[in-house]
Amino acid sequence: MGYYSGGDGLMKVDNTAVATVTTWSFTASQETLDVTTLGDHDRKLVGGTRSVSGSASISWYSASGASAGQTQATALLNKLIKANGAAPSVVSGQDYNTSLTLGITDYDGDEKSITMGVILTSIAMTNSQGEVLSAEVSFEATDHPSAISL
């Protein structure tokens, strides 16, 4: 197989494969520094900071004997929403951080993915008639990806 589709996709949250993910996407961006000077007729740029952000849609699942992979919507929800108002660690920020792996499984069964620490910036949940309850999760990478094999 040369091309891949949604059926080949995979997503892991803190190394737990998410069984109920329906879409994921990420965008890697590169800022630029303008070094154009007086007298130039063409804009000149050099590379600045890089960043990665993205989103995913995860169906909410609840059943007797549900596996960890099936309940990641709840796990992610609890990372962002703190019912008791608990303050996360300001110094380490560990309570905010989530390890996210996005990728595909290739023709050989090998995983081709990108792994990064992220902060969840939003989770949107909508319950509507005739549709599966799902969580729309947005995230931004906290640093450079820790691994990439895509």
Added chain:
Amino acid sequence: MAQFKPTNVTPSTRSYSPGEYPQVEFEAQNGVKTVIRYGKNRTGSSLSLGFDNILDSDAAAILKNYEDINSIWDEVTFSGTNVINGADSTLQSYLIERTELKWRYDGPPMVTSVFPGRSNVQCKFVACLDSP
């Protein structure tokens, strides 16, 4: 008189004011204004240079230039540098101050680090009539 360095660094922004003529204004209570002029040469012209996203080594060279020049209260010349790049020759003659005015640093350069290895630098110069 010392040259501004590094000579090959071109500013991203440049602001120039030709200064004013030495004079004193008196305004009477009835609104009549009287001006006493003390000289025919303008003075106090100013030049602001902004160097955006330049290499840190160039920023350091500007700081070194400030130290070299201001430690002995020397004057600065922009002739032969890229400071006047992009300006028409008729304007360049003002920017380098062809009159009795001599450029000096009007305070230390301001360096703002914006990226590893890159900085923004702001320099201000003032040109006044020196006593003979």
